Amino acid sequence: MSKKVETGERARSGLSRRDFFKAGAAAGVGAAALGAPAVVAAQTMPSPTDGITWDYEVDVLVLGGGCMGLPSAIRARDLGNDVMIIDQNFDLGGKMLHSGSQVSLGGGDPLQLRDLAGEFDKEGFIQVGKLHTDEELTEDTDHLFRDMTDWSIVDSSANAPYRYNERELHRAWADNCFDTRNFLMDNYVRFSRISGTHGNAGMTRARRASAFLMLGDKTDIKAGTVTREDAGISNTSSSHFAPRIMGDASSVVAPGAVNNGAALSRGLEFSAREKGVKIMLNRHMDEIYREHQFSGRIVGVRASYSPRILPGSNTPMQSYWQNGNIDETRETVYIRARKAVIIATGGHVGNPQFRSMFYPAMREPAFGPSAQALIGDRAADASGIIAGLRVGANLAGMQQNLSYGATAHIPTRLATRDAYTDMYPGHPTFPFRGSTGFAANANTFEHFIAVNQVGKRFFNDMNLMRGNQAGTAFPGGNNVPVRGVEITQGDWRNSGRDHIRGMYNRHAGLDAALQINEGSQGPDFHSGPLWAIFDEGAVERAELNLTYPWVADNGYFFSADTLEELQAKINAGHSYQRVPMTHLADTVARWNGFVDAGADTDFGRGEDAPMHKIERPKFYAASIVVVWHDSYGGLRINGKCQVIDMEGQPIPGLYAGCEASGGGNQHGLGRGLVHAYIAGTHAAAETAM
Amino acid sequence: MTGPNAMNQQSDILETSFDMLIDVEPGEVAAGGALVLRCAARATPGRDLRGQSVQILDDTGSTVGSLTFSMLDGATNTTEPGTFAAPTKLGSHGWRAVFAGAPEGHAPGGEAIHDFFFTVVAHRASVLVWGAPSAIAAGQSFTVTLGLKCSGGCDMAGRKIQITDASGAEVAMVQMGADQLHGTSGLHETKVTLQAPAEVSRQTWQARIARDDAEPPHEAATAAFGLNFVAPPEHRIEITVLDAETKAPLRGASITAHPFSATTNAEGVASMMVCAGSYTVWVSAAGHDPVCKYLDMSGDHTSVAELSPEAKEDPDAFYY
Known part of the structure; x- marks a missing residue:
């Protein structure tokens, strides 16, 4: 009961008197100086929401319609609420x-x-x-x-x-x-x-x-x-x-x-539509409003029209199902949430500036998020996290962002920018990727060399695809539970040095791929695109099918009669090839010399696989991309999925989960779907304003 | 400029200003090759120039074509790119763009003129060498394939390629035939038989086309290629390669025992002669995990290698 009263007081002033004095006493002048303007602001400044005419009003507003948004909306709807999902994409599902x-x-x-x-x-x-x-x-x-x-x-x-x-x-x-x-x-x-x-x-x-x-x-x-x-x-x-x-x-x-x-x-989408969840697609959340910037209750959001239009078309793309869609094309709308806003916007993997906080080399925009053709350029853009920060939220799990194989990694699909997974013609977003790409695992790299934007090798090519072992591991493999292997929870031997020596299986090809090279220019020092280079002999030996839709004339695959022509095509035809690939012919000549010698003194090839010359026309370049699939650093939340402020207190009326939140290194849907259930449950139980 | 009228006069200049620019791609163009030009123009105050044309004049003042404005983005008018044939004379060229519809007083006769420059370079020939055996018995003959292509698309049949050995001595002068490699565009190929030296060694030879002064001229070009000359091989390695699951023979599998290599036939059999010694033998085939054998060759070796199909891209085994 006392906790409830405190929440109410916090909602009005942003900082309780008790907390204010406690913070000042504990942390000295600095904390007091930080705290004081917030109190003054709350009491004297006009609210950011003054003057806003709300275009829509619902009980629970869900920002994003993916694995966090859809089920949380259904859950809140099941509990008797008027619920709306807005999503920047033209279809639901994220x-x-x-x-x-x-x-x-x-x-x-x-x-x-x-x-x-x-x-x-x-x-x-x-x-x-x-x-x-x-x-x-x-x-x-x-x-x-x-x-x-x-x-x-x-x-x-x-x-x-x-x-x-x-x-x-x-x-x-x-x-x-x-x-x-x-x-x-x-x-x-x-x-x-x-x-x-x-x-x-x-x-x-x-x-x-x-x-x-x-x-x-x-x-x-x-x-x-x-x-x-x-x-x-x-x-x-x-x-x-x-x-x-x-x-x-x-x-x-x-x-x-x-x-x-x-x-x-x-x-889930069928159910949400059947149950009457309102859906506004093509709508990107730009700002979350709180009664005062760092105090009070969450009130609503501002969102802008974000239609997706195919190249050569004038009409916005349409969702698979339309029942329940709100047809809204105004540039800006304001949506009020009587009970709560749930941030289900996904993470930050589509925002090179944001993700470079964790790995500066990933400021390189050549490398996009997974599923980008499907979800679009504005997906996973950290907008939910940034909007949360602007109303006083804290962050969590920042150090967990790079601790899983599926975060920044090199996937096995070549010749498409959207390399994390396949997609074939038939889905309306296929033209955004142009090609399915073809699968090339470590074995296939026996026939390739990998070069950077200036045409130089940078790592043992065979190990590029071997650096991405997923998840926690144990002797015997990482398909859990591991049969025949005794795993005792919390046993020190699990992280003992002998155990680590036995199962360590990381290759640093990703880091080498992202290193500064001769073509990197300040202040960002982009490492640039990466290419698998091979010849006609490789196509025959590896039985590569270099036809549409696996490859296409989309800037991610090139073929040429000579290496000079190949180099020129890459220079002219790839959006992120910012500097001339000047070293390709020399690199291939050097490689062919290693094949003649039977040893690669630069990167150690030859000990792990046979080597083959790259000499017989035609010559090929297929893009190798780095994909950052999912993120674990985001808004700090508590067990109710309430967003937590800098002082460890919930921001009233604000919920988040899955990739918009941090604090849990857990890959996949299990994380987001349970967060959704929790957030939907608690958001629905809020008192309407 | 000073005084009370300075501002007004400056305004007058602004009112009649007209800027024009030609984008030239590439800046270095092969003789007779494609020169892509595009014009952008901005007038103050803004003017819609769509439908009006810019004349392109060559070094001699002759009109070689025109560009027509087709797009207006705010204040800037742009034309579609136009393709022109570059001169065949090597060196720097200065061409001129003339727009007749510039404001009065901007230029004599109301013309706006923009001079632009580019360099014509000789055609580049690319020489390629492929298909040499990975190991060649000293003193024996062997065959390689020569390829020749002109960057400017010239027919290279009849051109001569000189092959020199590691000492720089000419070992062959090869005239390229009319045959073009299937699937390429203008890449001539000609097979040539060469003679290995008597000594065992690893050497780098060169294939070279000299500069010519034809019309248009071609730069000289060289391709280096490595060759392994070995003692006469005396022992046979014969490996039959099978799929480990189906036991079906694998055609096209590679057997590599550096510097020796062979490829399996339809029965999955690869056979090659090697010198006495120790070898790491790799067996690899598309869609299978490679296997490695260590062989001490003091006699013939025959074996079967079973290759396991490599793991498919399996959603249950990967992240997704």
Whole structure:
């Protein structure tokens, strides 16, 4: 009760008298000097919202319609609220739509219990039996919480990511996994058998299930079916329904089952629209308003029109479904939230300035976020985090941003800027990437050399693709739980030096790729684009299929009769090739000399794979890109997903989660979906203004 | 300029100002090659020049073409890029852009004139050498393929390429034939048989085309290529390469025992002669994880290598 009173006082003045004097006494003059203007501002300055005419008014306003936004909106709507989602993109789903739909929860969640009991799904789609032993499926929330805060578990880079996890956050996360799994299944999400565990979702139990649909005559979310065309046709086409071709889920469900983010995202979207969540697409949140900048309650937002228009078109792109969409094209609208604003804007991976706080080399704009064709240039632009900071929020988890393999990394897909995942023609955003790209793993690099923007090699090319081992690891592998390996929670041996020596598996190719080179110019010293260089012999040996849609004339793939021509084409045809690639021919000649000599004295090739000359026309360049997939540093939140200010207090009426928040090194959908459930629950319970 | 009228006079100048610019791409153009010109013009006060043309005059004052304004972005009018044939005479050239519709008083006759410059360079020939065996028995003959291409698109049939050995001595003078390599645009290819020296060594030879003064002229060009001359190989390595799962033979797999290498046939068999000694033998095939064998060769070796299919891009195994 006293806490509630304090919140009210804080809402009016921004800083309680008690806190003000306590802060002044503890921290001296500096803190007092910092605190005083806030009090004065709150009492004497006009509110930033004075004079605003609100164009819309709802109970709960959700900023973003991805894995955090969609379910939090549904949850708040379920609890009787008038709810609106705004999203900068033309369609809902965010990166969730592009994902593999792997949702690792646990703690004795309904799927673990279902599989343990030998039961099947209610609709009877699942035919395969459970995939794990009883022990691998048995746990409670305490066990899950200990896993997610286990200081002793190291990853393949010898970091121990869980040690930094915010305890309150993960306690709440573990406590809400059960209800979240049920909530998702109540909203048209069908889950497969539990199969392993996703990276950084704990080590000791099986917790992962993916969302599926069954192939059928029509795409019908209620019936749980999708047509082959909508699911995507292998090696041929994606669809508007599923930007990535849905995968074969027969091993975890039954013959005819397909899975990926479309099954998860479209199910949730269908439910949100069916339940009457209002949806305003093409709408980018630009500012969050609080009664006073650093005090009082969150009031609403300003948002601008952000249509996406295909090259050569004049009309904005349209969402897959339209029911529930608000047709709003005014440049600026103001939306008031009577109860709460939920920041579900995603992270900062699309903002080179922001992400360079963590890795300065990633100021290089040549390298974009994952799924950028789908989500657009304004996605994951840190706008939610920045808007939160402007109204007094604190940050958390900044040091966790680079502690997982999927953050900044070099993916195995070449010849497309959008290299994290594939996409085939058929999804309306395909023209933004132009090519699917082709997969090239470490083996394929036997036939390539990798060069930087000036045409020089920078690392053992074979190891470029080997530096991205995902997640926490243990002797025997990182598919958890690891059979035959005893893992004791919190045991010091887990991070013992012998253990680290046994499982360390990091290559620094990423860092070498981003290093300053002869073409880097201050003040940013961009390292520039990266290229795999190969010849016709490589195409034959590696059986590369260099045809559309895997490659295209989109600035990310070039072929030429001579190396000089190849160099000139790259110089002229790639947007981020800022300096001439002057060394390519010399580099290839040097490489060919190493092949003749049988040893690469520059980077040690030859000991790990055969070497082949690059000499037979035609010659090829396929872009290698660095992708920063997801981020773990963001707004500081508490166990209720309330955004926390610089003094550790919740900002009234402001919630955040998933990539817009920080404090939990946890990869994937499990993090965001549970945050969504928590935030939706608590936002709905706020008192309306 | 000082005095009470200074401001007014300056205004008068501003009112009639007319700036014109020609963008030249590339600044160094191959003789007779494509010169892409684009004109931008800004008048004060702003004027819409769309539909009006700029004449392009060459060094002699002859009109070689024109550019027409088609876009107006605020105050700046721009033309579409126009492609012109560059002169064949090497060296610096000064051309002139003339716009007849400039304001009165800006220039005699109301013309605006902008001179622009570019350099014509000789065509660049690219010489390529490929296909030499990775190991050549000393004293034996071997074949390489020569390639020749002109940056300006000239037909290079009949041109001569000189091949010199490590000492710089000419070992062949090869006249390029009319054949062009399939899939390329104007890349002539000609096979040539050469003779390995008697001594065992690793050498760098050169293929060179001399500068010519044809119309248009070509710069000289050289390609270096490495050759491994080895003692006569006496032992045979024969490896049959199979898919580990299906046991099907893998065609096109590489067997590498530096400097020796071979490729498997349709039966999955690769065979090569090597010198006595110790080798790291790599077996690699598309879509499979390579395997490595260590062989001490003092006699013939025959074996089977089973290669496991490499892990596919599996959403369950990766991040996503």
